[in-house]
Amino acid sequence: MTIKTFSLGLVIALIAAIVAAALTVFGTHMLSQDEGKRLAFSSLFSSSEESSVEFVEIKNVVITLKSHRDAERYLLLELALAANSASDAQRAEEMSPAIRGATVNLLSSMEYDAVRDMSVELLRDKLMEAYAQRFESLNTRMPFKDVIISKMVFQ
Known part of the structure; x- marks a missing residue:
């Protein structure tokens, strides 16, 4: 294994660890918020709003x-x-x-x-x-x- 291959693996692992940590912090923050703020955020990702009938x-x-x-x-x-x-x-x-x-x-x-x-x-x-x-x-x-x-x- 060369130094170049080892360095590339280390960089990839470091990036993956940073992304996982960021997602964990973000998820924990979202779960600790009140229901209203969570619904407001989740509506950004919903494909369609529920319509009244x-x-x-x-x-x-x-x-x-x-x-x-x-x-x-x-x-x-x-x-x-x-x-x-x-x-x-x-x-x-x-x-x-x-x-x-x-x-x-x-x-x-x-x-x-x-x-x-x-x-x-x-x-x-x-x-x-x-x-x-x-x-x-x-x-x-x-x-x-x-x-x-x-x-x-x-x-």
Whole structure:
């Protein structure tokens, strides 16, 4: 082993020890700070901030479904709309007649068996498409970003 190789190894070890010591001091300092300062610092490294979500419930949407039998078939839905802000939630609540109408228009033309066999995820996707079309036809922005089916009862 030459002096040059030994010196290079010594320099690398010294740099690694200094970096480890600096990280240890920094970590200890961060852990000893109060929660508010830690959160402020950790937000610098977070990929995205948590956004607030407001929910608007639309209860008791009753839809008459087509049936080949003589008995009438019904679907009861309860929905929750996820909005980004309180003002969007208020606007979604004000637009609930349009949302109810789009829901009834979509589902009342469908067969009972087809709706019954549909997964909740597929029904959710169809509802979102219907809402997007309705708000486009009204020439306004959709004030919510998602719909959650919280209750689905068939009769």
